[in-house]
Structures are given as C-alpha cells and as structure tokens.
Amino acid sequence: MALSNSDKIKQLVSAQQQGFSLGQAFYKDVDVYHGEINNIFLKHWLFAGHVSQIPSVGDYFTFEFDTESVIVVRTPAGEVKAHMNVCRHRGSRICLEQSGSQKSLTCPYHAWSYNLDGELISARNMPDDFARSENGLHKVKVELLGGLIFVCLSETPPSLAALRQDLKQIFELFGMSTMKLAEQKSYRIPANWKLAVENYQECYHCAPSHQEFAQIHVMAKSPKVFQTAKENFSQANQGNPKFIELNRYFDLAEEGQEGYQYDRNPLLRNALSGSLGGKTVAPLLGSLQEYDGGASELMIGPLSYFLIYDDHMLSYRFLPTSVDECICDVSWFVNESAVQGQDYQLDQLTWLWDVTTQADKTIIRNNQKGVDSRFYQPGRLSEMESFQQSFLNWYLQALVLPSHIWLVQQQD
Numbered sequence: 001m002a003l004s005n006s007d008k009i010k011q012l013v014s015a016q017q018q019g020f021s022l023g024q025a026f027y028k029d030v031d032v033y034h035g036e037i038n039n040i041f042l043k044h045w046l047f048a049g050h051v052s053q054i055p056s057v058g059d060y061f062t063f064e065f066d067t068e069s070v071i072v073v074r075t076p077a078g079e080v081k082a083h084m085n086v087c088r089h090r091g092s093r094i095c096l097e098q099s100g101s102q103k104s105l106t107c108p109y110h111a112w113s114y115n116l117d118g119e120l121i122s123a124r125n126m127p128d129d130f131a132r133s134e135n136g137l138h139k140v141k142v143e144l145l146g147g148l149i150f151v152c153l154s155e156t157p158p159s160l161a162a163l164r165q166d167l168k169q170i171f172e173l174f175g176m177s178t179m180k181l182a183e184q185k186s187y188r189i190p191a192n193w194k195l196a197v198e199n200y201q202e203c204y205h206c207a208p209s210h211q212e213f214a215q216i217h218v219m220a221k222s223p224k225v226f227q228t229a230k231e232n233f234s235q236a237n238q239g240n241p242k243f244i245e246l247n248r249y250f251d252l253a254e255e256g257q258e259g260y261q262y263d264r265n266p267l268l269r270n271a272l273s274g275s276l277g278g279k280t281v282a283p284l285l286g287s288l289q290e291y292d293g294g295a296s297e298l299m300i301g302p303l304s305y306f307l308i309y310d311d312h313m314l315s316y317r318f319l320p321t322s323v324d325e326c327i328c329d330v331s332w333f334v335n336e337s338a339v340q341g342q343d344y345q346l347d348q349l350t351w352l353w354d355v356t357t358q359a360d361k362t363i364i365r366n367n368q369k370g371v372d373s374r375f376y377q378p379g380r381l382s383e384m385e386s387f388q389q390s391f392l393n394w395y396l397q398a399l400v401l402p403s404h405i406w407l408v409q410q411q412d
C-alpha cells in the first residue's frame, strides 16, 4: 500500500541526520512542498510590508506566495486591513497590479465590487435570494508591529503578545513606525526557498562569496573572532537599549507565541553603516543621536528578517512561488524626513545589499543545480552554520506538527 503524504513526510523527517544538510527530497518533492505551505506559510505571521506604503485611504499593495495573493489596504477609517485577492463570484484575482489606489475593489471579470473593508457592495443581475452580506472577501488576519505589517492566513495565528512587549523599545528607538520605504527589489531565484533561507542564515560563505560584505561585517570572520568582537562591543555599550539581546526565535512552542530574535553586532574597520567603505548613507533613524558602529539583526516569525544599521533598515523575506522557485524581496527603509537626492542617494543606499543579493542569487541557483544531481547527498555542516542548523531543526518539526505549536529543543 502506498504511503500517505503525511507518513512519507514523517519518514523523511525521521531519516534526516542532525548536523547534515537536508536530504534531496526536501528540496524537490511536491508533497513536502505542500506540507511546508500548510504547516509553515499558512500558519505563521509573514512580513507583508510597511505602513508607509499605504499612507492614504484606498492605497493598497498585494502580497503573494505560492498560489495565494493578499490585498493589504488602507480603509476609510484609517485602518490597515487585509483580504484574500479572490473574487467571491467565480474566483478571479481582483487587484492585478502590485500596488495602487482605489475607491473600491472591483473585479475585472464581471465587475462585482467590494468596498475597502471587503464587503460586497454591487453585483449585477443576481437572483433575489442572493445575499450580498454573505459574499464579502475572505478576511486575513493583520497586525502592525511598529509600522511593519504582518499577515497570517490562519484562523488561529500564533500570539504576538510577548514579541510586542519585548520589542516595543526597539521599535521606538529606530522609529520603525515612521520610517519610509525608499526602495524595493525582488530577486527571482530558480531554487527551492529553503536553499535561499539557509544561505541567508549562515556566514560560512561570506568570506569567499561576498568580498564587499566581508569587509564590513564581523560575522564573516571565524566564530571565535566574531564572539570576542561581539562581547567587547556589548561591554563597551552596556546599558544602551540598542544592545538588549532577545533570543526567543525557535523556542516559544508551548506558549503558542510567534518567535523572535534581536541582537546587535559590531561592524569592522570603523564602518558606520552597511555601505561602500562603511560610510553613512542617510540621516539617523528614529531618535538615534549618533552612530555606534554596529548593526542589529531582528527576526520576526520564522521567515522575516530585518537588518538595522543606524541610518537605514533592510527587510529580507524569501517566498516560494513553487517547489523549485522562490522570490527574495529586499526593501530599504530610511527616516521619514529624509529626502531622496538630498539626504540620501538610492544607488549608495542600496549598493551593498544589491551586490550581495545578486551574488547570493548565483550561489543559491548553483546550489540547487548540485542538489538536483543523482550524486547529491547531505553534507556535514560547519560550526559557522549553527544558526542554519537551528532553523533546520525547527523546520523539520514544524513540518510534522499538526498545528502551529512549536516544540523545538535546541541541540547542544
């Protein structure tokens, strides 16, 4: 008798060896991919965008992964709401553009029209017994975290209460809710999404692959050098609220809370920002008064990453379009009062991470090509890939869990 999908996935998970890269099926098998969509992407909070992208009533953008599309919109009451981009008539996509501004949301197929709150307001020539009130757009849960818009497609999303409390000061310090989006770039990568996430989570490849990045970021060095530099940096900045350390990324299972992590790392060679030569590239963020020569790493949920320099912030996310393709979206944020061309130049602001992400795109594509080979077998991870290993442990358990409850225990 053939194995059910869930039995097949369970077998794959239990055959996976600690300390090794994933087996080939995890990167190629469509049943695994569907399991990931159900257990990870549909159950967790995902970074959709920032409030500065929809300042006025009717402004919207779409957020997409796999087969799903969500409309994130500013309503007449000034709220941010999210609806599935699926018409309740015969299912057409409603918003076809990635962003725009509309008084109402009208389906391009037969012109059913919804207000910005998602209620159906007109549908022509429908039978008398048709109930408009029962045909509003499917609602999507949405939460604002310091101006960052997160959506969750589950009816019962993980709680954000602990995260909100712990990160409040960080959101305020960097002026997260009053930043503005300066630039957004999407990199389409012909590889399974996990190869992109794993690559982002380890800096074993930084020294050989990212010359520009390695000149500025200490994590490209050996774990020992990195740890010493980090400890010295924290010591020198004791009491500074920017230097709190929160590590609740993979271990919030039993409380049903979404995971998060925050820490601050030193930059190299007196660099002040993530830029060519470490030079400043924009006015300081939020209420910051000076540069400290560091950068903060913030992770919210399992799949949304933020890198905060003193004068700009980047967001990173990796969204699958299918089992063998993903999109890496990178956004650059600056102080809301900064004027482009005057206070910052886009090419200077985006240079480091554009060049780094272009290089990553090539690395990840080549990784997938090798993983596709009949000769691929899981390889041993280095000690510079420990965070990747933590992610893999979490991932493997999330894949077989019946709910969003996280039960990962870190391996020593």
Ligand code: FES
Pocket (backbone or CB within 6 Å): 087, 088, 089, 090, 091, 092, 107, 108, 109, 110, 111, 112
């Ligand atoms: S599918 Fe949208 S109006 Fe018919």
Ligand SMILES: [Fe+2]
Pocket (backbone or CB within 6 Å): 199, 200, 205, 206, 209, 210, 356, 360
């Ligand atoms: Fe990289």
